Amino acid sequence: MSKVDFNKETGPREVFCGLTSIVWLHRRMPDAFFLVVGSRTCAHLIQSAAGVMIFAEPRFGTAILEEKDLAGLADAHEELDRVVNDLISRRPEIKTLFLVGSCPSEVIKLDLATVAEKLNTRFLGQVRFVNYSGSGIETTFTQGEDGALKALLPLMESTDDEKLLLVGTIANNVEDRFKKIFNNIGITNVESFPPRQSTELPKIGKNTKVLLTQPYLSDTARDLKHRGCEIIQAPFPLGVEGSTKWVLAAADAFKIPELKVHEVIAPLANRARQALEKHTEILRGKKLFLLPESQLEISIARFLHNECEMELVEVGTPYLNKDLMEQELNLLPDDTKIVEGQHVEKQLDRVRASNPDLVVCGMGLANPLEAEGISTKWSIEMVFSPIHGIDQAADLAELFSRPLRRNQILTSKSLATF
Amino acid sequence: MELTLWTYEGPPHVGAMRVASSMKDIHYVLHAPQGDTYADLLFTMIERRGQRPPVTYTTFQARDLGGDTAELVKRNITEAVERFKPKTLLVGESCTAELIQDQPGALAKGMGFNIPIVNLELPAYSKKENWGASETFYQIIRTLLKDKVNEIEKINPQRWKSLGRRPKVNILGPTLLGFRCRDDVIEIQRILSEQGIDTNVVAPLGSSPDDITRLTDADINICLYHEIAETSCEWLKRNYGMEYTTTIPIGIKNTINFINEVHEKLDLSLTNKEELEHKSKLPWYSKSIDSNYLTGKRVFIFGDGTHVISAAKIAKEELGFEVVGLGTYSREMARQVRAAAKDLNIEALITNSYLEVEDAMKKASPELVLGTQMERHSAKRLGIPCSVISTPMHVQDVPARYSPQMGWEGANVIFDDWVHPLMMGLEEHLIDMFKHDFEFVDGHQSHLGHTATKGPENKEDEHEPSNESIQKKGNVLWTDSGKAELTKVPFFVRGKVKSNTEKYALSKGLPEISDETLYDAKAYFS
Numbered sequence: 001m002s003k004v005d006f007n008k009e010t011g012p013r014e015v016f017c018g019l020t021s022i023v024w025l026h027r028r029m030p031d032a033f034f035l036v037v038g039s040r041t042c043a044h045l046i047q048s049a050a051g052v053m054i055f056a057e058p059r060f061g062t063a064i065l066e067e068k069d070l071a072g073l074a075d076a077h078e079e080l081d082r083v084v085n086d087l088i089s090r091r092p093e094i095k096t097l098f099l100v101g102s103c104p105s106e107v108i109k110l111d112l113a114t115v116a117e118k119l120n121t122r123f124l125g126q127v128r129f130v131n132y133s134g135s136g137i138e139t140t141f142t143q144g145e146d147g148a149l150k151a152l153l154p155l156m157e158s159t160d161d162e163k164l165l166l167v168g169t170i171a172n173n174v175e176d177r178f179k180k181i182f183n184n185i186g187i188t189n190v191e192s193f194p195p196r197q198s199t200e201l202p203k204i205g206k207n208t209k210v211l212l213t214q215p216y217l218s219d220t221a222r223d224l225k226h227r228g229c230e231i232i233q234a235p236f237p238l239g240v241e242g243s244t245k246w247v248l249a250a251a252d253a254f255k256i257p258e259l260k261v262h263e264v265i266a267p268l269a270n271r272a273r274q275a276l277e278k279h280t281e282i283l284r285g286k287k288l289f290l291l292p293e294s295q296l297e298i299s300i301a302r303f304l305h306n307e308c309e310m311e312l313v314e315v316g317t318p319y320l321n322k323d324l325m326e327q328e329l330n331l332l333p334d335d336t337k338i339v340e341g342q343h344v345e346k347q348l349d350r351v352r353a354s355n356p357d358l359v360v361c362g363m364g365l366a367n368p369l370e371a372e373g374i375s376t377k378w379s380i381e382m383v384f385s386p387i388h389g390i391d392q393a394a395d396l397a398e399l400f401s402r403p404l405r406r407n408q409i410l411t412s413k414s415l416a417t418f
Numbered sequence: 419m420e421l422t423l424w425t426y427e428g429p430p431h432v433g434a435m436r437v438a439s440s441m442k443d444i445h446y447v448l449h450a451p452q453g454d455t456y457a458d459l460l461f462t463m464i465e466r467r468g469q470r471p472p473v474t475y476t477t478f479q480a481r482d483l484g485g486d487t488a489e490l491v492k493r494n495i496t497e498a499v500e501r502f503k504p505k506t507l508l509v510g511e512s513c514t515a516e517l518i519q520d521q522p523g524a525l526a527k528g529m530g531f532n533i534p535i536v537n538l539e540l541p542a543y544s545k546k547e548n549w550g551a552s553e554t555f556y557q558i559i560r561t562l563l564k565d566k567v568n569e570i571e572k573i574n575p576q577r578w579k580s581l582g583r584r585p586k587v588n589i590l591g592p593t594l595l596g597f598r599c600r601d602d603v604i605e606i607q608r609i610l611s612e613q614g615i616d617t618n619v620v621a622p623l624g625s626s627p628d629d630i631t632r633l634t635d636a637d638i639n640i641c642l643y644h645e646i647a648e649t650s651c652e653w654l655k656r657n658y659g660m661e662y663t664t665t666i667p668i669g670i671k672n673t674i675n676f677i678n679e680v681h682e683k684l685d686l687s688l689t690n691k692e693e694l695e696h697k698s699k700l701p702w703y704s705k706s707i708d709s710n711y712l713t714g715k716r717v718f719i720f721g722d723g724t725h726v727i728s729a730a731k732i733a734k735e736e737l738g739f740e741v742v743g744l745g746t747y748s749r750e751m752a753r754q755v756r757a758a759a760k761d762l763n764i765e766a767l768i769t770n771s772y773l774e775v776e777d778a779m780k781k782a783s784p785e786l787v788l789g790t791q792m793e794r795h796s797a798k799r800l801g802i803p804c805s806v807i808s809t810p811m812h813v814q815d816v817p818a819r820y821s822p823q824m825g826w827e828g829a830n831v832i833f834d835d836w837v838h839p840l841m842m843g844l845e846e847h848l849i850d851m852f853k854h855d856f857e858f859v860d861g862h863q864s865h866l867g868h869t870a871t872k873g874p875e876n877k878e879d880e881h882e883p884s885n886e887s888i889q890k891k892g893n894v895l896w897t898d899s900g901k902a903e904l905t906k907v908p909f910f911v912r913g914k915v916k917s918n919t920e921k922y923a924l925s926k927g928l929p930e931i932s933d934e935t936l937y938d939a940k941a942y943f944s
Contacts, residue, residue: 012494013477017453039513039542044428045456057773061423067543069419070517079419086421103451103514106480136453137480137514345474345501364458364470371468 004329004336006320011343014364015293015318016049016380017136018144019102023050024383025148025194026059028169031095032198034060035087036134037080037110038102049380057091065104076108080115094127096198098148101133128155128198140318142216142295142383145169149194149220152201153227156193159203163189164250167224168214171386172196178213178237178389181247184264186256204229209253211246213237213388215328216295218321235327236388238296239303240272243390245327268390275394276307279401283308286357286404289350292316292342293362293379300360300382300396302331308397312336313354316347358400375403424772424792426747426810430540430550431512432457436593437554437646438508439471440622444558445504446473447495449487449515449522464813465594474498476515476522483518491522492529499531506558506627507531510538534627536561548645548722548748551593555622556649562630563657572659575638576685585684586616588636590662591647592623595811597725599623601822602642606667609825613677615684622646634658638683642666642824643724645748667824668728669736669832670700698826700833704737715840718743718784720767720775720793721808723751725823727758729788729807732832734762743767743782745775772796786840791815803839894923895930903933918943 019042022034036042043062050058063083069076080099088094097119099112112131119129132147133139139147149167164187166178175192182190191202206228212221215236225231234249235242244265251261288310290297297317304310312333320340322329329338339347344365351359351374359369359376366376377400387396431448438446439461448454455475461467476494478487499507509526523537536557540550578585589606592599600623607617618636619629633639633654639662641651651662661683667676674694681688695701703709717739719726723746733739745767746755752768759766767778776796779787787797787804791812797804806815807823822828896904900919907915915936922939923931 011477011497012475013452014455014458014475015452016456017451019453020456040422040425040427040429040546041431041454041513041542043422043425044432045453047424048456048460058423061421064420064422064425065543066419067541070543076419083419083421103453104517107483107514107517135480136451137478137483140452345497362455362459363463364455365462367462367466368468368470 003334004332004338007337007339009339009341009343009346011341012345013318013342014291014344014362015342016141016362017045017103018134018139018141018147019046019100019136020049020141020380021134021144021148021383022046022060022100024169025145028194028196029096029198030059030196031093032059032098033087033091033094033096034098034100035084036060036062036100036102037105037112038062038065038100039104040064042102042104059094061087065108070108076110077115080110081119084119088123088127096128096130098151099129099131100144100148101131101135103135103137106133106135106137130155140295141293142214143319145214146217146219149217150223152194152198153204153220153223156201156227157203158205158227160205160207161189161203162207163191163202163209164254165202165204165208165210165224165229166190166192167210167212167220168217169194170213170388174386174388174392177391181264181268181390182250185247185251185261187250187254209250211250212324214296215299215321215324216319218324221324233327235302235331236296236299237390238299238388238393238396239307240269240276240390240393241306241331242299242303242328243388243393244269265390272390272393276397279394279397280308282401282404282408283310283397285309285311287311287313287354288400289313289354289356289359290315290317291344291347291351291359291361291365291379292318292339294382295319296379296382297360298325298328298332298338301336302328303393303396304400305333305336306331307393308400310358310400313356314339314347314350316340316342318342358404360400375407377403420770422770426770426772426790426792427547428457428460428810429513429542430545430547430553431510431538431542432460433547433550433552434508434510434538434540434554435461435471435473436547436551436595437558437622438473439467440593440624441558442624442626443505444472444508444627445498445502446471446508446510447476447491447498447522447526448473448510448512449476449478449491449520450512451475451479451514452477454512454514460811461594464811465816466813467594472502472504478515478518487518488520488525491520491525495522495526495529499533504533506534506536506562508536508538508554508558510540513542516542534561546749549750551646552649552750555590555646556653558622558627559630559633559650560653562627563633563654566631566634567657570634570658573634573637574659575661575683578637578684584614584616585638585686586618586636587680587684588618588633588639589620589642590639590650591641591643591645592620593643593646594623595809596623596643596646597722597807597809597811597815598821598823598828599643600816601820602824602828604820605822605825605827606640606642609667609673609677610680613681613686613688613690615680615686634660636660638662638680640680644754645722645724645750666724666728668725668828669732670695670698670826670829671735672728672731673698673825673829698829700736700829703833703837709737709837712837712840713738715739715786716742716782716784717786717788718779718782718793719807720745720747720779720787720789722746723748723755725808726788727751727754728823730758730762732829733788733836736829737833737836739786742784743778745769745778776800786836788836805835805839894920894928897930897932899933900931900936903936915940 116129116131130151132151134144179190208229210229211232232249232253234246237243237246301315314337316339363378369376461471509523526535639651641647641662654660663679665676665679667673717733719729741762744759756766772792788807794804919939
């Protein structure tokens, strides 16, 4: 392992909570509904993060706790029952209903597991209920997806069939590309989790080889292992290097010769490297500071350093699972400063002191940093855009080169002369 | 428990943030978990602020709950005071912290800081954003001014005369994330200064705690947004005798009423009364024959209390519309909105459910919707033109240009913003009428969305109805002569004529509609 410089920090944070992951999960599984059991704050958070107004009726909502629900717990369970009944009768197309715990529901110890169990009995054959927590006292941003996927595992039947299971939400077109590549190298039985329909859960077992598409699925990976699955150790499929090594790791698990993989990948990689070049020209030598939020930070840092030649000032991450991230950490340059956790004020002091060319941060911080003359890229875009895979490497780089290119345009002499 | 897919108002601590972020030299320590930091983006993204809201989130986690969260609160307060050196500190909690009862406000007061500390208790499970903003503003004023109550004698609104200076007023209520507040303040200050009236303090927007302590230098208060400032104005009246205005200067009539009210309170004579009606283009534009087609347009209004009450008055009295729906999501303003609806002989809709609003909108079949961004989306689905008149804020509601709602320029803005979508609606009809002309063979892209011309809602208004629909409606048959006559009716009233004639035929028990029946019905209804 390369000698990266690990640090931990605690203090006030500026990150989303796990509820935010509903924003992409509901798009992945259009037959599912996500019902947050929480407060008006939870409802406001999701609608602010998701641009809810564009949906006539979104596939997520909040059962807002009111004063009378807090008075006695029995009440809250009955109330939740009523809300779920209303919802199901209004939206008969719902096949899976996620009851999502929040900070307030966790603090008052609302037992969503028991509620889900009862509802499962009542709506047997019509709707399935699962529960997980997206609360901000336990989860950060993408960890919400980890909770949701983990909650689905008990519903997945067992099989001894050999298969490759891609785990983690990715864009549908990216998923198709991955499947094609795996088919081309000779892995034909490839499935995805979460699936495109919540009812079409893959079967898993001792011959299932799991390849994680996202770095934030620690709990899901652990439970998959308990079910007998093999977790393939690999860096994550971001950039040409990460994606190639990711495919190679899968090939290795299926005993497919490396040469075969290179045969398939080489033309794609060449094409991608060419497309990357114009972004590298802009990014080369520029200083990058990543604030913690999505847990994609380490993979993004690796990509932007190794393939786009950026200098890494600091790589923040809300949470670091050293086992899952081992291969990524190995690919980072020596002495990369990694900071797990956050003290947002101290971190911003370091941002200002290091005078970076680009800061990756949350939406709350982006405009204020821009106003100070520091270019930014908001991290939420990385969970909404198709950025995985070799074909997407240039698109991923473009997310970071665009703010710099824009800066060049706006500060060029042509404007300044007016 | 209430199922909410989307909410008009955030929680009350977001209201507190609106007040804190509007002010200078103030900091808000919010006992809250990390996810609550989402609220920062409302200011930095929607309002495009170049500064972070002055808020420290204590960021407690599950593992802290077994230990000492009170210590965590104290540490954050100490750090925030040292780092930001606020002149006044707000301390409060969000929904989750309310449950663990650390009482951060009381903790802060025991820490020995030499600055005023405002303890914000905002019940997250019963109150909402506007209430939180109002309460926060009131608590700041109360904290900073309560000790002076006995030092100062009651403020006589006419004291400016004996003090030998121009009259001075405070403008209270504008905040960040309030609808066009930034520009309303400029417009109102301009109007007041034209009348020889000075502004003492604008608050919360742009004020500091120092400014709050000099609120009592003014002769009267102007309550610009009742949702935010009424409680504060009442307190200042009770304790300092400060009078305050209640007219909201939106629309020509109410801008004039407002100016009159200010003059009356200050006992200042109004010298340019005749001029006032000509300060805005709205009265003439509305009188211009071009606006004749606005007469009786059916309008549906939904939003916050202040803006919907004003909008109803303008719609009815200044533009000659017919108000067919009026409602608000502000429970605090329900009484006033109900009264306004009663004057219009309709029933007010008081709800926080946008789906209920959409249903009411559908039933009222308006020709124009005045609402929030959510009603804009609902109206788009129904193919009805819409103009946005109220919060919740959207990035589009913070235009780069000067665009107030209040005063003379506000009336100009309102005329344009409300009438243009209607004109587009008319244009839509014209294009529909001429759609078979060769210029349109490639198909016209509607700016109201395809539902406007193709949606099932509009089927009945199609100008060349299919034989089936024209012949069989409530068991009334249209004869060939009836059909032929109907096609000669101008397109924009054809739908109305058709349904009226059918109604007439049914009421008379006629089995079929001929050309003569159509004229009988016309005479009957005119």
